[in-house]
Amino acid sequence: MRDNFSRGEIDLNLATFHLPVVEEIKFIEERMRIQADESHPDLRAALEHLLAAGGKRVRPTVGLLIGNMLGAPLEKLINLGAAVELLHTATLVHDDLIDGSLLRRGAPTLNARWLPPATVLTGDFLFARAAKLAADTEHLPLMKSFSDTLAIIVNGELTQMFTSRGLINRDNYYKRIYAKTASLFEMTARAAAMVSPADESAAEAMRDFGYGIGMAFQIVDDILDFDGDQNAVGKPLGSDLLNGLVTLPAIYYAEAHPDDADVLSLPQGGWTNAENMTRLVEKIRAGNYAKDAALEAENYVERALTRLQSFEPCAERDALENLAKYIVGRKL
Amino acid sequence: MRDNFSRGEIDLNLATFHLPVVEEIKFIEERMRIQADESHPDLRAALEHLLAAGGKRVRPTVGLLIGNMLGAPLEKLINLGAAVELLHTATLVHDDLIDGSLLRRGAPTLNARWLPPATVLTGDFLFARAAKLAADTEHLPLMKSFSDTLAIIVNGELTQMFTSRGLINRDNYYKRIYAKTASLFEMTARAAAMVSPADESAAEAMRDFGYGIGMAFQIVDDILDFDGDQNAVGKPLGSDLLNGLVTLPAIYYAEAHPDDADVLSLPQGGWTNAENMTRLVEKIRAGNYAKDAALEAENYVERALTRLQSFEPCAERDALENLAKYIVGRKL
Numbered sequence: 001m002r003d004n005f006s007r008g009e010i011d012l013n014l015a016t017f018h019l020p021v022v023e024e025i026k027f028i029e030e031r032m033r034i035q036a037d038e039s040h041p042d043l044r045a046a047l048e049h050l051l052a053a054g055g056k057r058v059r060p061t062v063g064l065l066i067g068n069m070l071g072a073p074l075e076k077l078i079n080l081g082a083a084v085e086l087l088h089t090a091t092l093v094h095d096d097l098i099d100g101s102l103l104r105r106g107a108p109t110l111n112a113r114w115l116p117p118a119t120v121l122t123g124d125f126l127f128a129r130a131a132k133l134a135a136d137t138e139h140l141p142l143m144k145s146f147s148d149t150l151a152i153i154v155n156g157e158l159t160q161m162f163t164s165r166g167l168i169n170r171d172n173y174y175k176r177i178y179a180k181t182a183s184l185f186e187m188t189a190r191a192a193a194m195v196s197p198a199d200e201s202a203a204e205a206m207r208d209f210g211y212g213i214g215m216a217f218q219i220v221d222d223i224l225d226f227d228g229d230q231n232a233v234g235k236p237l238g239s240d241l242l243n244g245l246v247t248l249p250a251i252y253y254a255e256a257h258p259d260d261a262d263v264l265s266l267p268q269g270g271w272t273n274a275e276n277m278t279r280l281v282e283k284i285r286a287g288n289y290a291k292d293a294a295l296e297a298e299n300y301v302e303r304a305l306t307r308l309q310s311f312e313p314c315a316e317r318d319a320l321e322n323l324a325k326y327i328v329g330r331k332l
Numbered sequence: 333m334r335d336n337f338s339r340g341e342i343d344l345n346l347a348t349f350h351l352p353v354v355e356e357i358k359f360i361e362e363r364m365r366i367q368a369d370e371s372h373p374d375l376r377a378a379l380e381h382l383l384a385a386g387g388k389r390v391r392p393t394v395g396l397l398i399g400n401m402l403g404a405p406l407e408k409l410i411n412l413g414a415a416v417e418l419l420h421t422a423t424l425v426h427d428d429l430i431d432g433s434l435l436r437r438g439a440p441t442l443n444a445r446w447l448p449p450a451t452v453l454t455g456d457f458l459f460a461r462a463a464k465l466a467a468d469t470e471h472l473p474l475m476k477s478f479s480d481t482l483a484i485i486v487n488g489e490l491t492q493m494f495t496s497r498g499l500i501n502r503d504n505y506y507k508r509i510y511a512k513t514a515s516l517f518e519m520t521a522r523a524a525a526m527v528s529p530a531d532e533s534a535a536e537a538m539r540d541f542g543y544g545i546g547m548a549f550q551i552v553d554d555i556l557d558f559d560g561d562q563n564a565v566g567k568p569l570g571s572d573l574l575n576g577l578v579t580l581p582a583i584y585y586a587e588a589h590p591d592d593a594d595v596l597s598l599p600q601g602g603w604t605n606a607e608n609m610t611r612l613v614e615k616i617r618a619g620n621y622a623k624d625a626a627l628e629a630e631n632y633v634e635r636a637l638t639r640l641q642s643f644e645p646c647a648e649r650d651a652l653e654n655l656a657k658y659i660v661g662r663k664l
Contacts, residue, residue, distance in 0.1 A: 039487045042494050094456060098449040117430040120452055121490045124426060127456065128482035131463045135475040143467040143475055150460035155371045158453045162374050 017323035070196035083133035090126035165244030185214025212304025222247035349655035401648035402528035415465035422458035497576030517546030544636025554579035
């Protein structure tokens with residue numbers, strides 16, 4: 001089952017999209033690290049812990065590749081990349097606290113070690129430093145787009161919390177993953193073009209590219225909740241359903257089995273029944289639903305790739321293509 | 333006792349500092365209100381609740397008076413005022429959650445009605461909208477100063493949480509109230525000058541003015557925790573000590589009574605003993621310590637007022653003087 005959605009086109013261990021920006025990524029990590037230098041030692045330690053947990057720095061990489069392709073100043077791309085990754089980190093810190101998650105990428109979350117008050121404030125601090133870094137790009141439209149995106153992300157989380165649980169609805173799902181993930185990819189890609197000498201049409205193309213890979217990224221994340229390697233995902237499989245979040249594989253299953261008792265229970269709060277949800281996860285895993293969802297992710301990536309075609313071939317364009325394909329090929 | 337620190341110079345019910353900007357304050361409140369217009373209905377309701385709780389809008393008033401005095405464009409002052417007040421509101425939302433406070437200004441806090449996750453996210457949303465409003469001033473140095481101030485506030489709260497409890501130390505106290513309160517007054521006053529045609533020296537004078545009234549504001553707040561009208565303060569008297577926060581009246585008492593058993597217990601966590609702290613509050617109330625602290629607040633205000641003297645007399649300058657005196661005269 002685990003290979004249902006794997007296209008087998010790239011070797012994930014040899015993903016090459018980082019190669020043109022390996023050094024620049026280090027600058028971005030350093031820019032992030034120094035944000036707590038003048039702050040309380042425990043805050044510095046928290047930031048170190050969060051940065052050490054790693055992640056592939058996909059968002060900063062998108063910004064660097066697009067910016068380099070379009071001739072943007074490196075300093076602005078470093079500030080943009082650090083701002084975006086810190087914003088992303090801040091939302092994860094508050095998300096994990098809210099969900100009570102104790103593991104992320106197999107490592108303890110901040111709230112697994114700290115009390116909620118310190119965790120809330122650490123997230124707030126990261127928001128503040130992310131906003132500062134965005135301002136350091138000296139680019140007002142970027143700054144506005146950055147804070148708009150933060151509002152979209154948070155509003156999406158509140159909507160999810162108040163009205164999305166148990167809801168089986170494609171439109172709601174797509175809005176949700178846009179707010180949660182695609183909005184930040186979109187903002188990053190567009191902003192990298194905005195700080196370059198390229199014209200507005202380039203920024204629009206990059207916005208669409210970021211949107212497409214961002215939507216695909218979240219769909220694949222949601223598939224991995226059913227189909228991933230539990231150790232790599234770093235949390236129990238099926239946890240989305242257990243939180244009342246009906247993602248694309250589950251929506252496809254529900255559309256194919258509208259009379260399934262577990263499906264019918266969802267809008268009435270049936271997702272709180274762990275036993276039934278485990279059974280539902282197994283039924284979804286037994287079918288082709290993850291594969292169908294993966295095809296949808298691939299469609300988003302295909303549309304994103306068409307937006308790269310108007311740019312001259314170069315190492316960065318190749319890497320962006322590679323990154324887009326990696327997003328649908330990854331098992332995390 | 334309650335009148336120990338009242339100077340009796342102004343009738344608080346006739347505080348006139350708002351008068352030159354009554355209409356503009358309404359614009360700022362409206363600008364704040366519309367920030368959730370495109371968001372989830374529960375978020376709109378939360379913002380309404382927070383705005384209805386009121387407050388004197390002292391920070392936006394400072395910005396408006398200074399900006400008007402120096403000829404700043406009203407639109408920028410509205411965005412600045414709304415940004416600053418929303419940032420302030422966001423920090424209160426997270427603070428009340430962290431402290432488990434159920435009342436503020438006598439009204440239920442957000443966390444008294446909502447679960448922690450929704451409260452965390454509402455604070456985050458307000459941060460996002462505050463950052464957006466700051467960007468809407470189209471003034472990059474203002475934007476940077478704004479995000480720096482947010483970082484100072486949050487770092488101050490974390491420092492308070494991790495290292496300040498039970499600590500009897502004037503330097504620590506002044507740093508704490510700068511981070512907690514004066515930094516935002518200072519930023520507001522300086523920013524209002526920055527967006528005006530006035531020169532850098534005017535911005536520096538206003539920064540100092542904001543700093544001084546901000547320090548005084550927090551000292552008076554801390555006095556009110558010993559000496560205020562409990563109904564007006566909206567929380568139990570002595571709650572700072574019970575949270576391990578040794579504020580100026582308590583520091584003065586401790587310096588005068590270094591061998592007092594309750595004082596000696598503080599650094600060892602004695603502040604967790606409610607009975608002993610109630611006794612300590614009574615001892616502080618029985619002395620002149622609140623009055624001495626009020627004199628210190630007055631010193632800050634006096635120094636702030638000297639920074640106004642280089643500006644031509646006008647209705648706004650009068651109102652700023654009135655506001656500064658109100659800050660040390662208020663009983664809340």
